[in-house]
Structure formats: structure tokens, C-alpha cells
Amino acid sequence: MLNKILKDANTIAIGGHIRPDGDCVGSCIGLYQYIKDNYKDKKADVYLEEFPESFRCLKAAEEIHHEIPDGVNYDLFICLDCGDKERLGFSGHLFDTARRTYCIDHHISNAGFAQEDYIVPDASSTSELVYNLLEEEKVSLDTATALYLGIVHDTGVFQYSCAAPSTFRIAAKLLEKGVDGPKIIQDTFYEKTYAQNQILGRALLESILFMDKTCIASYITKKTMDFYGVGVKDLEGIVSQLRVTKGVEVAIFMYETDTNIYKVSLRSKDQIDVSRIAKYFGGGGHKRAAGLTMAGTYYDVINNLSERIEVQMESLAGRQEKRYI
Ligand code: 5GP
Ligand code: MN
Numbered sequence: 001m002l003n004k005i006l007k008d009a010n011t012i013a014i015g016g017h018i019r020p021d022g023d024c025v026g027s028c029i030g031l032y033q034y035i036k037d038n039y040k041d042k043k044a045d046v047y048l049e050e051f052p053e054s055f056r057c058l059k060a061a062e063e064i065h066h067e068i069p070d071g072v073n074y075d076l077f078i079c080l081d082c083g084d085k086e087r088l089g090f091s092g093h094l095f096d097t098a099r100r101t102y103c104i105d106h107h108i109s110n111a112g113f114a115q116e117d118y119i120v121p122d123a124s125s126t127s128e129l130v131y132n133l134l135e136e137e138k139v140s141l142d143t144a145t146a147l148y149l150g151i152v153h154d155t156g157v158f159q160y161s162c163a164a165p166s167t168f169r170i171a172a173k174l175l176e177k178g179v180d181g182p183k184i185i186q187d188t189f190y191e192k193t194y195a196q197n198q199i200l201g202r203a204l205l206e207s208i209l210f211m212d213k214t215c216i217a218s219y220i221t222k223k224t225m226d227f228y229g230v231g232v233k234d235l236e237g238i239v240s241q242l243r244v245t246k247g248v249e250v251a252i253f254m255y256e257t258d259t260n261i262y263k264v265s266l267r268s269k270d271q272i273d274v275s276r277i278a279k280y281f282g283g284g285g286h287k288r289a290a291g292l293t294m295a296g297t298y299y300d301v302i303n304n305l306s307e308r309i310e311v312q313m314e315s316l317a318g319r320q321e322k323r324y325i
Contacts, residue, residue: 002133005102005116006035009076012044013098015091017082019232020051022188024081026150027104027126029060031080033143034134036060045074047091052233054188058146073097079114081126083107083284104129108275109284121286124167125154131170144177149184156240157185160288161270196234199225203238203253209245210302215309216242217252219262219298225255232263239265250274250309254301257293262301266290271316277308 006012014032016024028046035044046064055061068090077098082088082105088095095101095114103114106129108121123129127150134143151171155163158171175181192200199220207218220235232255239253249269254262266274267289274290281304283292294301 002034005078005133006039006042006076009074009100010042011074012042012076012078013047013074013091013094014044014078014080015047015082015088015094016080017087018049018089020048021081021236022055022153023125023127023150024048025051025055025058025061026146026148026153027080027130029058029064030127030143030146030150031078031130032063033060033140033146034138037140037143038138047094049089050233052188052236054191055149057184057187058149059142060146068093074099076100076102079103079105080130081105081107083110085113104133106286107284108286109279109290122162122164124160124162124164125151127151127154128167128170131174136173139174139177141178144174144179145184148174148179148181149188152185152189157189162286162288192237193234195228195230196237199228199230199234200238200241202228204241207242209248211306211309211313213247214313215250215252215306216245216248217254217302218242219253220255222256239267243267243269252302252305254294254298260296262294262296262298264292264294264301264305266292266305272309272312276312277305280308281305
């Protein structure tokens with residue numbers, strides 16, 4: 001329960017992972033709003049990197065700090081949706097200087113880097129875990145909206161296998177608070193700017209199928225991003241679109257962050273544990289959605305990842321063969 005986590009803490013910093021996604025922003029704002037609504041004697045602040053414009057529909061988004069003012073430190077740092085210390089980015093400094101640290105997360109790769117934690121790798125989202133800590137009757141519409149947004153994004157609008165019956169029950173409770181579900185889904189998940197659609201189209205056009213058409217990959221260079229006038233935040237959703245290709249088990253999307261340095265997103269449909277592949281190369285994530293950074297050319301990256309995908313595919317095939325003996 002949140003009361004226990006917040007005990008003795010008058011000042012609380014909330015932080016999430018770098019390049020914040022919907023669940024990260026939703027869980028941070030949801031928790032922040034709840035503390036603001038129900039613990040008037042405590043001061044909470046949220047620290048996050050810049051995030052997609054569409055999340056500004058959450059009222060408290062305006063109050064998020066994108067840098068650390070001089071000389072601040074907190075009684076308690078709560079990190080949300082962040083699988084390891086490095087991925088806290090600039091707010092890692094506040095984690096280091098806080099008197100106490102607590103982590104709420106659902107990354108399978110999270111080894112428990114805070115003093116105390118609440119980590120459930122099977123949970124749909126960190127937003128769902130935050131909801132579990134709250135008292136239902138004290139959840140305001142603003143808190144409910146933020147948590148609903150987080151759940152929508154990490155479940156791909158309730159589509160992925162991580163969306164459990166508990167997820168739907170919580171979503172129903174949030175809707176009962178008055179959340180405008182269709183608006184959140186349309187405005188923050190599906191809606192794209194013209195430039196975002198153009199870059200998506202470009203990535204789909206350039207995609208290649210390999211390993212007997214079970215894998216698909218595509219990439220965007222810095223030059224292409226400049227040409228279309230888009231930033232990293234505009235690339236969200238490309239990997240999901242690659243993933244839905246018929247017959248594909250693994251989708252790989254990468255964009256160049258520096259010459260021959262790629263930020264890679266991995267997605268799988270049913271069988272391959274992409275978190276294991278990401279972890280092997282220093283990244284992390286979930287079974288069906290993970291990420292990492294890799295050096296080399298586009299083809300080097302594909303080759304290295306393919307090797308690890310092949311290892312898993314072979315062991316799956318081996319297991320299936322055994323079943324028929
Ligand atoms: P995405 O592909 O959308 O960036 O990330 C998919 C999932 O993998 C997210 O849950 C994200 O937190 C995690 N992830 C992405 N990149 C990295 C990384 O470089 N390191 C770790 N540990 N996790 C990552
Ligand atoms: Mn998440």
C-alpha cells in the first residue's frame with residue numbers, strides 16, 4: 001500500500017525511463033496526481049525527459065520537470081517503469097542522493113536496483129501496478145486518465161498477451177471514474193502527424209524479410225529523419241506495424257543515434273523471448289517487447305541479432321520435435 005511506501009517521506013521525487021513512453025508518463029503522472037490529491041502535506045515532483053506531444057492531454061503534464069534545479073534532494077525517490085539504474089537518465093542523480101529509493105516496475109530484466117521494490121514481470125504495465133497500490137475511492141478522474149493511458153499504451157490497446165483479466169477489470173474501474181477511453185486511445189495511440197505517417201511509410205517500404213520470412217527488419221538513418229523533419233519521438237509505433245506482418249515472428253526496427261550506432265526495438269508475436277536477446281547485448285525489456293543499443297552497420301546489427309534469434313528458434317524447434325517422438 002502507498003501509505004507504507006510514503007511513510008516518513010515529506011518530499012518525493014518520481015522518475016521514469018529515458019525516452020518516456022505512454023506507460024512511463026501515465027504511471028508517473030498517475031502516481032503524482034494521486035499524491036497531490038490525497039497527501040496535501042507532502043511535496044511530490046516528477047522528473048522525465050521530453051515526451052510525445054500527445055501526452056500533454058494529461059493535465060499534470062505541464063508540471064513535469066525536465067531538468068534538476070540546483071541543490072534539491074528528496075526523502076524518497078520512486079522510480080517507475082524503469083528496468084535499471086542507467087535508464088533513469090538525468091534523474092539518476094536524484095535517485096543517488098535520495099534518503100530512500102523504491103521501484104515499481106514490470107520489466108523481466110529488472111534485477112531490483114532500488115532499496116525496496118514492487119516488481120511484477122507478468123503485469124501488463126507499471127500503470128496497473130500503481131493502481132494496485134491506491135485506494136479505489138481516492139482515485140480522481142485525472143489520476144484515472146493517466147493510468148488508463150499507460151495501460152492502453154503498454155497493452156497495444158488491450159491487444160497483447162500481457163493484457164490479463166486483471167488489466168480489463170482495472171480498466172473498467174478507471175472508465176467508471178469517467179475516463180474518456182476512446183479519446184485517449186485515438187488521440188494518444190492511433191493519431192499520427194503527416195510526417196509521422198510518412199516516416200512510417202518509408203520504414204515499411206524499406207523493410208526486409210529474412211530467416212524464411214519469419215523476421216522483418218527496417219531502419220531509419222539520421223539523414224532520413226532530417227529529410228522528413230522528424231525526431232525520435234515520431235518513430236513510435238513503427239516496430240508494431242512491422243510486427244503485424246503475416247507470417248512474421250520477430251520484428252526489428254532501428255534508428256541511427258550516431259554514425260553506426262543504432263537504437264534497436266524488438267517485438268515478437270508468440271514464441272521468441274526478445275528480452276533475452278536484448279539482454280544478451282546489454283539491453284532489456286519484456287518477452288514480447290524489448291530494446292537495446294548496438295554499434296555497427298545496419299547489416300552487422302541484423303546479423304548479430306539473427307544469430308540469437310536462430311538459437312531460440314532452433315531450441316523451440318528441438319522442443320517441438322521431441323514432443324512428437
Ligand atoms: P522500445 O522498443 O519501445 O524502446 O522498448 C521496448 C521495451 O524495452 C520497453 O519496455 C523499454 O523499457 C525496454 N527497453 C528499450 N530499450 C532498452 C534498453 O536499451 N535497455 C533496457 N534495459 N531496456 C530497454
Ligand atoms: Mn511499461
